[in-house]
Amino acid sequence: MPMDRERQVLSAVELALEQPPATRPLWLAEQIGHDRVALAEATSIIGYQTRTAVLHTTRTMRGFAAGDMLDRFRIVRLLGSGGMGDVYEAEDTAHSEGRRRVALKTIRADFGSDQNIADQFKQEIGLGQAITHPNVCRIYDLGLYSPREASGQSEGPILFLTMELLRGRTLAQRLHEDGPMTPADALAIIRQVADALTAAHERNVVHRDLKPGNIMLVPSAKSDTPRAVVMDFGLAIEISAADGAANLKSRSGTPDYMSPEQVVCEPVGCASDIYSLGIVTYEMITGRFPFEGKTSNYRMVERLHTPPIPPSACCPELVPDWSPQILRALELDVNKRYETAESFAKALSQEGVANDIANKVVNNPGLLALPEPPVAAPTRTRARRWTAAAVLLSGLACASWFGRKQISNWLHPLPQERRIVVLPFENIRNDEAERPFTDGLMQTLVSQLTELEPLQGSLSIVPANEVRKLKVTTAQEASMTFGATLAITGSVERSPRGIHMIINLVDARHVKQLRSQDFFVNPDDPAEMQEMVVRRVADIVQLELQPRTVERLARSAPASPAAYDFYLRGTGYLTQRSGEDSAIAEFKLALGADPNYVLAHAGLCEAYWQKYVDTKEQSWITPARQECDQAIHLNPGLARPHVSMAILNTGTGKYEEAVRQSKAALQIDPGSDQAHIELAKALDALGQKQEAEVTLKRAISLRPGNGLNYATLARFYYKHARYKDAEDPYKRLIELMPDNPAGYTNLGGLYLEEGNNTEAEKVLKRSMYIQPTYQAESNLGFVYFLEGKYAESVPMFAQAAQTNPKDYMVWGNLADAYRWTPGKAAEALAAYRKAIELTQESLNVNPKDAKALSDQALYRAKSGDLPGGLQASAKALAFAPGNPNFLFNAAVISEIAKQRGAALQYLGQAIKAGYSLREVETDPELAGLRRDKRYSGELK
Structure with missing residues (x-):
């Protein structure tokens, strides 16, 4: 197959694997069905990938315990597990030289009946036995074991092979x-x-x-x-x-x-x-x-x-x-x-x-830091070299007097810019019941480190939710995705001595471990546990814990050890998709153990609010507010509940109260990113645009290494049609996080507004190459829509709507694409109704949400409800009179309602406010208006 076709096929396969298994054949047929050779090749690859996935995710049906016999082999212990079976250490009880220890590799009963896999197993025996070499694992025997249950019914035959037992x-x-x-x-x-x-x-x-x-x-x-x-x-x-x-x-x-x-x-x-x-x-x-x-x-x-x-x-x-x-x-x-x-x-x-x-080993300046000896006679040079080594050994002996930490810091200096990613901690026993505890410990550590940032100069911590969202699990990925210079990895295990933790610091750019801490913490003393974990991590990244930080940690600890355990589990569940119900249950258990535990009240508030965000059911808002109020009442000196309350107030249209709570949080924690963001949102909603912009710029000045602040400032500019101003923060975000798709997706949307479709398509495809997201799919669909390729935009919008069915804008875009695709009027109407339904859910919570009102007005007008559209548009403009996007929507609605004069008036105001002239020129709804002499003479 030609290389260009192979590349096309494999790119299609990559996207097809994102589809549900049942729909993959149809999806492939729609994409490359015109090329039968390519379709056959793609189908073959999909089959290979699916088989591989099965082999790596399916567990064995039956395990063996120490002492069990497989033919003449006695099981000693399990060494590891894979998709096709397990590997055990076993004793060959009948070996001529005594009981020889071997590795015994099983193949599952259901795979054993598959002739292809059985043949592959036999091939491993045959070809492996044909090679005798000390650097090739020796293969001994192939066997077939037929276990019997008490009922006398066989589970099915189990193929196994034995091989050299390798320890390492x-x-x-x-x-x-x-x-x-x-x-x-x-x-x-x-x-x-x-x-x-x-x-x-x-x-x-x-x-x-x-x-x-x-x-x-x-x-x-x-x-x-x-x-x-x-x-x-x-x-x-x-x-x-x-x-x-x-x-x-x-x-x-x-x-x-x-x-x-x-x-x-x-x-x-x-x-x-x-x-x-x-x-x-x-x-x-x-x-x-x-x-x-x-x-x-x-x-x-x-x-x-x-x-x-x-x-x-x-x-x-x-x-x-x-x-x-x-x-x-x-x-x-x-x-x-x-x-x-x-x-x-x-x-x-x-x-x-x-x-x-x-020479590099001997003269590595990073290791020895010794000067080169001067050129001299051979005997003299040799003497100097030996002297240098003696001096080095003497220096190391003195260094050991100062302590191991100083030696480690000397041998492994940290980069000047400490941009740190905390990677998900490993659950040593691989016990899924312990996963929430481990995740919660990691999330809590990130939050505590983040609070140290304003005090530490060049330090910046990547938010934990970004790490999870992009599924970053290795130091190399952290470097590529976030521009991280350091990564913290760790493992957690409960033991009789307490909670055993290992914390490692890794040079993310060179994937080299720099330092490590191995310690136990006492779960019966939450205050000591919190402080020790933070102090150990601060030590390896050379952060100084201020007395007020230690005091704050002590004040935030619960009185009951059980409360802290439940709280960490609740925090861990809150990081999981659809984990709010479990998080709520754990936070309630924490409060049952300690009713005055402030962080548990704050966590419960956040869990309730997330339930609202996911379901749009208003019944979750009141308990969320009650928990935040209680947390603030118990400890008004903690920033987190104030930030949570600000988020809740912004989301429900109580902007003045959101400003008050955000400022209270910043009094306590001047470097809080989220407090700055919530303050800027509330100020903007109150019409105080300049103050909102200053707030966002202040957040960047405090933490210039945090990409979230650049993204928020860029979105602020975008909202107010200041597209050129938005370019720099988005480009800075990409510099900080070169393999993070969000920067490219948003920059692509910005180029769309500026009418630069070529650059938009380029950066959006780059975003999709890194990681397909519904935002990139939707924006790429919009590129095709603006170019008049309405039918081509439908699949992109449809995929985006499937990926995130709660985003009403995606449904609105899909409806527009159907509206201008011949024969799709019924599909367009259904999509508009879905978009209207979703906007109404937002308006039920925040009736002052001007964007939801304006967008709903547009969907109503396009679906035939002109009175409803005109009324909603007027309400949106009453809340935000000068917003260019709302003015443009009003112009389109007026044109659909055949009110040409009003449409021209609104359109003129939108363009003066900064709305994209390119979009005005390409919107199919305005085709008739653009032919009007008044448009050509007065606006263009």
Whole structure:
């Protein structure tokens, strides 16, 4: 298949996988059904992805406990689980040399009946046994076990194989836990993996799935270098000795490590494994993949048409000769790659490179910080070198007197700009019942660190909700998405000694762990627990806890340990989609344990308000207000309840009270982003635009590293048709968060208003490339609508409405697209009615919501209710007389009502207020008005 068609197919597949499984075939047919070859290929890929997902998400039907027997093998313990089955440590009780310990890999009963998977299992045995090499995992036996229940009914046969028991960790675990490797350490592993591949290739076996997860690092008693062992020959294939290749009918492998020929289902050979080894080498050195893209499928596509990023660009300190050697292994043309894995390893091991590695290890200024000795006679130079080493050891001995923390700070200095992302904490026991507690601990920590920002200069903390929304889980993703320089990772485990926590600080740009704290906290003392967690984190990021911070933490702690546990769980549930009901239950339990726990009242207020936001049921507003009132009454010196009350008052149209509560919060916490935002919203609603703008700029000056403040200022400008002013904050947001789709989506909407459709389409497609969102889909649909491509805009708006069915603007856009698409009048009317219904839900809570009124007026007029449209439009303009968007809507409504004079008047006022002339020129509702002489003479 040609590369351009392959790219088109894989892009369609990426979007198709976002659809519900039942609708994927129809969706693909609509998108690429005109090309039968492309459709067949896409359907094949979807099947592969679906099978892979099943293998990685389905658990085994039956597990085995210590002491259970499978044939002659006695289970010792479970080592790990996968989609196809489990891996156990077991004893071979009948081995000739005594009870040999082995790894026993099972295959599920339901998969065992699948002939293709059973054949794959047998293939792993056959090809694995054909290779005898110390760097290849040895395969022993294949067995079939038929368990019997007490009833005598069989559960179905269980296939299993036994193999060499390897103790250590995979290369993937090593890279995840410790970050990139030095060239010297990497080379020691690469040589061994190359030897393993050479042994396989000499027997005409291609692995086809080489990746860090299939390379085990086994500690060696004789050397500091671990033994590298290549595992899992389940996808291996035997190639023809004549041409060194094998033809494949389907795509197999792991997308991020596939060779280009595997991606397009062309013949594979030894060069395919060499390509995969090149990617593994690249990742070992740089900590990232050689191709850009948010998902593995996009990165898989990129290798077909885009050269890899040179590793030296990601790792400037890399040995100079390594970059071209690695890039040669990643050549698109198989004939340009190394002929053998051994030759690749030798190229990296050549004398000049090896010497360069040795020199870098000895003379690394970041590690030793020693001056170079002057040029002198050989004996003199050698003496100076030994003296320098002695001085260094003496210095380290003195440093140990000062303490381990100072040594760590000296060896691993932090970046000057500390833009920190706290990543989701790991639940060590993988107990889903403990997940809310772990998430709540992480959320609480972020909130507490955020309150330290104004006191710490170059510090900025990425909001936890942004981390969750964009599903950022690794330090590398944090760097790409938020521009983070540091990432905090952690793990939590309950134990008899208390709550065991490990907190790690990672250099996000180089994916390198800098510092770590391993400690226990006492859950029976909430005040001590709160302070210790914050203090430990503050210590590793070099923050100074002010006395007032410690005092505030103590005052916010509950009297009951149970109350704090329930509160953390409630906070964790509140971070989950549709978790409000569980959060409400946990917060109530916290208040049952301590009725005066202020944070639990505040959390309950927020949970009630979120229930309203999700359901639009007004019954949630009163209890939300009551909980906020109670929190403020109990502790008026805490900022959070004041901010929550401001949000509630803004949302219900009580703007003066929202101003008062926001200012109260800022008196307590002058750096609160949310308090600034709520104050600006309320001031704007009261017509105090200049004060609102000053408030938002003040928030930016206090925390220039927080992208949320730039986005809010840009939206303020956009609302008031100050499009040019909005460009700079959106561009600044993109600079701060280059892989965050929100900046591109909003900038695309801005370009739309300015009439720059070309730039709009470009940045919106960039946003969709990073991560499809309903906002980007809707804006991209609007590009097509403004260009008069109404039928093409329908699928984009429809997808946006499916993704977020509660956004009335998306339904209004969809209705407009149907309205101007022939034969879709009934669909247009249904969509307008849905949009009207949703706007009314907002107006039931806040009758002064001028935007909802103006938009509802437009939907009513377009759906045939002209009296209702005119009345609602007049009310909106009474609340906000000079708003350009409301004036334009009034002009359109008047034109639909055949009131040309009023339409021209409103349109003139909208344009003078800054409304986009481009949109005036392209709106199909105004086609007749634009032909009017008064329009040409007076407005244009």
